[in-house]
Amino acid sequence: MTAATAHQTAGPYWHMIDFPEWADLLRAGSGNEGVQGERITLMGRITDGEGAPVADGMVEIFQAGPDGKYEDVFHGFGRAATDSDGVFRFTTLKPGPVPGRGNAMQAPHIEIAIFARGLMQHLVTRAYFEGEALNATDPVLTMVEDPARRRTLVAKPQGDGVWRLDIRLQGDGETVFLEV
Amino acid sequence: MSDPIPYRRPDPATQPPLDSPAYGSTHKRHPKQPLLRIPHTLTETSAPRFDASRYPAHADMSQVNGKGALGERIIVAGRITDEDGRPQRGVMVEVWQANASGRYHHPRDQHDAPLDPNFEGRARIFTDDQGNYSFVSVKPGAYPWRNHWNAWRPIHIHFGLHGAGFAQRMITQMYFPGDPLLDLDPIFLSTPDKAARDRLISKFDLEITKPEWALGYRFDMVLRGREATPFEKA
Ligand SMILES: [Fe+2]
Secondary structure, eight states, rough: OOOOOOOOOOOOGGGGGGGGGBBBSSTTSSSSSTTTOOEEEEEEEEEOOTTTTTTTEEEEEEETTTTOOOOOOOOOEEEEOOOOHHHHHHHHOOOOOESSTTTOEEEEEEEEEETTOSSSSSSEEEEEEEEEEGGGGTTTTOOOOSHHHHGGGGGEEEEEEEEOOOSSSTTOOOOEEEEE | OOOOOBBBBOOOOGGSSSOOOGGGTTTTSSSSSOOOOOOOHHHHHOOOOOTTTTOOBBOOOSTTEEEESSSSSEEEEEEEEEEOOOOTTEEEEEEEOOTTTOOSSSSSOOOSSOTTTTTOOEEEEEEOOOOOEEEEEOOOHHHHSSSSSTTTOSSEEEEEOOOOGGOEEEEEEOOOOTTHHHHHHHHHHHHHHHHHHHHHEEEOOOOTTBTTBEEEEEOOEEEEOSSSOOOOOO
């Protein structure tokens, strides 16, 4: 057996592979035209251990469609650059609940991967949606015992279909990152 | 429905730690809390389907509109397998790099080295049924960075891989054999295991080399494999 190749940082010049249209999962040509569902914006601000914005981050999302299925009718991949204030923004459809292990059901969630200068490997977290009944029994959320830490995984509605999840890489309010 | 077979957890020595003190940018960007290890679900074992019709391939970085880029033309080729040696087909490979002078076609790169109008420095390819990929480029140049006094990155090409599971997603860098900067580079050196580090160094390959045209380098990559036995039911 050969161990998996070592990760290396995406560095400061990853924008060479930034295609800003990828932040809109509903764009013409995405393959998602005509998929029925609740249109949402997922946005947030990424900050570092000093609270400074991470202005050179690459954020990828992967999610199920409104039907709770991966890559069936909905192509659930997006990529966005953080702006000078550390903010990322995606346009997508709200995912449905996804089967977990055993008989568990996972609450609707969007997997988030963060790449940047200074990240030797990408960081993975999830955005859940505040107010979902399934959050109370979700297998990942219930692994986080501290309610304050659990809240770092739950996006809050801002009105007009906008959901916000700020991400803190280090320190006060540090986001729960997942080892996947 | 049966549970998905999880991916194997990496041996930490074979991966660079998030807290790599010699690389200054990690200081304020690494989480201090331990990562939460979660059992793999469909979210981790599924992956985006990158249809080549929507994500068109582009395998030749050595020219723009038929005009050749400056520098030493190279072919980079290799095979992508998983940890059990199984070829990984249909992997979308994203590539980006500096030009032969060590300058990125990127507005934030202010290094005082010339841009090349015939070099953009990005490619996208897909592995074939045997897990093979290849692309054409020019050998990138070394460039300075401000991590420490007189710091220079060894010449490298950035690779992004999209496998069959989102848990296999990874970004890495390919280096070149014999580069004296490797032994001084905190990013390259951050991976503790020497064998794992050395696998990031491509090999000159005469079989990939094309006479009168381009030097060939081989760079094989390995994605995470699956656990041998299914995760026991809760
Ligand atoms: Fe680079």
